Amino acid sequence: MTTSQTPPSTDPTGAGPVPSDLQDERLIASQGIGGWASATWDRVRSGDLGSLPVVVGLVLIWGVFYALNPLFLSSRNLVNLTVQMVPIGVIAIGVVLVLLLGQIDLSVGSMSGLAGAVVAVLFVNQGLNIWVAIAAALVVGVATGLVYGMLFNRFGVPSFVITLAGLLVLLGLQIRTLGTDGTINLPFESGLVQFASQQFLPAALAYVLAVAVPAVYLLTRLNTDRRRSAAGLSAQPLATVALRAGLLTVLLLAATYVLNRDRGVSYMVVLFVVLVVVMDLVIRRTRWGRSVLAIGGNVEAARRAGINVKRVYLTVFTLCSTFAALGGVLAAGRLASANQSSGGADTNLNAIAAAVIGGTSLFGGRGSAYSALLGILVIFSISNGLALLSVSSDVRFVVTGAVLLLAVVIDSLSRRSRVAHGRA
């Protein structure tokens, strides 16, 4: 610091003042698309993997299953896949939130089962309006999350234990709610079942969205870059932004084309993607989201910075349980029934595994809402692919378990590498 006090104020090409964030002479200059690519490569090499492993994994999985049975990548099967994955994907969004705090909710499966049971009993047995029934299920989710949050804040019991107890309590409530019936079928013509299994976006609208979303992304980025330039900061090169928007457009158009050859893009899938995008914005762009990341990184620092840590814990546990309840409602709608095993078996672990496989760290403070989307795609691709090959469920469990283990190992290894490269 004492060697040179004056930062270079003009850039070598003489094209004007250097943006104030690029003046340090130790920074390795990276300009244009080549610079962006090399910076990305450096980040990956140092262990800041982001969503790269899961994207690579997804391509591998799809390749293998396509080789074994070409039907796997047929439009019909891909539409099935997208619809199957949504309920647990929605649950996984909530799991991402608690994982970001460095906590866990083991009861999301039972919570979704109870929510499904509440909807079925209120709608079918009690004859209430379907929306009232759904609202009641969501209220049960909110209440459960509030209880978790209060127990956690008041007694400091690890969330692991609180939610493990919650798992049993909610399971008991689910069985009690369903009563002697055990299984309640939802009428096929009800709005919920229609929404969850029968309603698809009109083909034209899907194409419009596939172009409009990248356009909005492009405009937002350009606007940000304009503000950065005006503030004397470096802006991303236009080519990079355009390239990203272009790639997104191609990806969305291809997906829309493939899905539209069959039934199309389900409204439920749109709901899921919207929830993921909204939660991503909330995590990255709001004060609350920043608090969540800060608490996941260093609770004490967050507390000293004046963040109301307890309120954040309370809201996150509440959101997680609410997402689990919403997932349960959608699951009941998709299967047109609620029974004693709804939300049982592997729901819990699939939701948690999806978040982890998608790249959200179990150690807190690192991850994104998109990991719910990517992770659930991986898990359901595996289970769907194995089902197509008529492999029995025992193998399915083993393979899903192995993939989860692999994801956790990658998480630990990349964490170690980040520490070694000073990016932890």
Place this chain on the structure above:
Amino acid sequence: MSTTTTLAPVLSMTGVSKRFGAVQALKDIDFDVAAGEVVALVGDNGAGKSTLVKTIAGVYSPDGGRIVFDGSPVTITSPSQAQALGIATVFQDLALCDNLDVVGNLFLGNEVLRKRALDEVTMEQESWRLLRELSAKIPSVRIPVASLSGGQRQTVAIARSLLGAPKVVMLDEPTAALGVAQTAEVLNLVERLREKGLGVILISHNMSDVMAVADRVAVLRLGLNNGVFRVADTNSQEIIAAITGATTNAVTARAARRAPQEEQS
């Protein structure tokens, strides 16, 4: 440099006491710091430094005594109240979030909003302004704090304490566990705080750091004031003697008694 005692102190404590059960941690402590002055607070382990710092920071409330801040008597009951008054504290463990970038850490808890969303552009601009003002060498404000060196982390922590425009900054052992160059960086930073007209309270065990930047040195020993030295008129030996109590034990007391007698005889 404003080392003259004619300046009105921005923070002044008189007769402050604090006890924990049977232990008298602080007894009748007088302590003050003026604007544009660096006062080092030194003392052995258990001398009461931490207790005094935490009393000023609002973590502990004193049992007795008077605290005058900026000309008016105050009672500091909570850390947030201390911050609101204009007393910023950088604790030894820094309390940074390793997973957030420099901007995120600087503005943690005080984020700038624009249309209810985080205004990253303004925050980044403001971060650079703040860091440039401190002549801090941080290569990029968009890298996680984990990848910064110890001195740079200290810089971030100090820069963050300045966001609320404080009048007094307390630094708890800012150079502990730092290398030679990084220590020099932090000491430069302390001098820059003084130039900005802030009162700086520097807690340190390192006598060479204290002699390098402080204007005055306040020594605590066993919860009592054990002298205030002007750095210009003293040396490390004298301060160390005050810290360890070498001037107050039986041997030195006897030596002091004998000296005049020997002169007479």
